[in-house]
Amino acid sequence: MYSKTKTTSSIETCSSELDALKQALSQADAVVVGAGSGLSTAAGYTYTGERFERLFPDFISAYGFTDMYSAGFYPYATPEEQWAFWSRYIYWNRYVPMPTDLYERLRHLVEKKDYFVLTTNVDHCFQRAGFDKKRLFYTQGDYGLWQCSVPCHAETYDNEAIVKEMVAQQADRKVPAGLIPHCPKCGAPMTMNLRSDDTFVQDAGWYAAAERYDHFVQAHQKGHVLYLELGVGYNTPGIIKYPFWQKTFSNGDALYACVNAGQTAVPKEIAGRSLCIQADLADVVRTLGQA
Template identity: 60%
Template sequence: MTGNRYGNDLGRLKEAIESADAIVVGAGAGLSTAAGFTYAGERFERLFGDFAAKYGIRDMYSGGFFPFAAPEERWAWWSRHIWCNRYEPAPKDTYGKLLELLDGRDFFVLTTNVDHQFQQAGFPRERLFYTQGDYGLWQCSEPCHDITYDNYAAVKRMVEEQRDMRVPSELVPTCPRCGKPMTMNLRADGTFVEDAGWRAAAARYRAFLEAHETGRVLYLELGVGMNTPIIIKYPFYRRVYENPEAIYACVNYGEAYTAVEIRDRSIVLDADIDAVLGELL
């Protein structure tokens, strides 16, 4: 992107934010990557070098699917993964910049991210919908009931007490009702638990969309790729297409584009999200 075009699009985005009646933020993995939560490279080697050496795992994402032979080893992996991506602070204040940018505006956030960074940055939970789950929650693997469980204390012990890529057997979590293994509350298949908090957030998001079907609505997409486009990207396209006053904005380094049908009401920035937010402020 040339300097002139970038500056022009940045100015258009700033104007769209300031003039919007409402802002719907759609956030994907690229936003957390911009905040420093990289899943490969130096950060992965530093945190998971032992797993990489033993099993040839090359990044955190693929490691989550590795068929560990023992639950003690599986939870050694997952406790580290949860701790560094959910409970430790983000390397950059990217989410804080976004909150500052949205301060005083009518907004709602839909995200496929499961790292809880919006709430860590101070976003009000009543304006958030984590549709794909939360690293900080466990559920029954069966599942025998639709309740999720906070895992902070258990994960902290696992991280502190694991040795040689294994947690003590007594720390392996089991369902308090049926005794089956616990698992992550992440949407991977039909066993994902949509608990009371999830359903309430979904209802609030639907209500926000219904209240802003018309008017100057900005659909601000940050770091959303094509992994699950039916959750954020395609619905944003459709809502902008159906509302002639709406604007679609996409900020995503290396993967920024729009639909041809709404090109005249789109702002596309192929740039680092953290840098863009800083310049907008």
């Protein structure tokens, strides 16, 4: 079913594929960027190793956590401790300056094209890097938003001010009880606006972005469309990967390009109109940006 034709394993060995991708970017009538967690990892948002150990030494010492992601699911005994962890998690992954300029480099590659970004990332990096917010669809939520945990209504709330206050005032792995957020309508605890179960709130902004994305892809069913998939794995392939394959198959002039540090593959039906580059994303974007 799958082909690994045209797949390379490092930036040094994929010059022909990179040249082909440069040409595809230059000639594309439209570019649809599909971005997964691998892109943010390449930008410096690592959730394990040195960065995790530097930002969460107290939680690691107390619970033996090995990574930031799994620590977010731990059943903390009190909301004061839960929000001490999550406020720090949000702060470092959403509000501090980005570790590298990868997203800005990516913007320079597409900003003069007719483009749209579909992403499962929730760190808001695209908008922070200057991408047009009307050309972005964050399908899985945003670290910068809270929602009612019930939820009793379909609204989300900006959390920047309270998160920064929590980070400033936390001590002994706890935030002051007075900072714990509650729903302004029903009084239930607030929670992150992240898609993890059927309580995820799709607010008015979510639906507006979904509609803009749908209009974009409907307007570009024909012509030289580049479906550029960056750092997308197989956690939620039905959001980006499979639709990109299907749209490429349906449009004989489209090209599918997959760039990932890990596994890359493509269905045999579109192998002749696909580029799969297994290499460091930061290196690839940097190379594509060179004259």
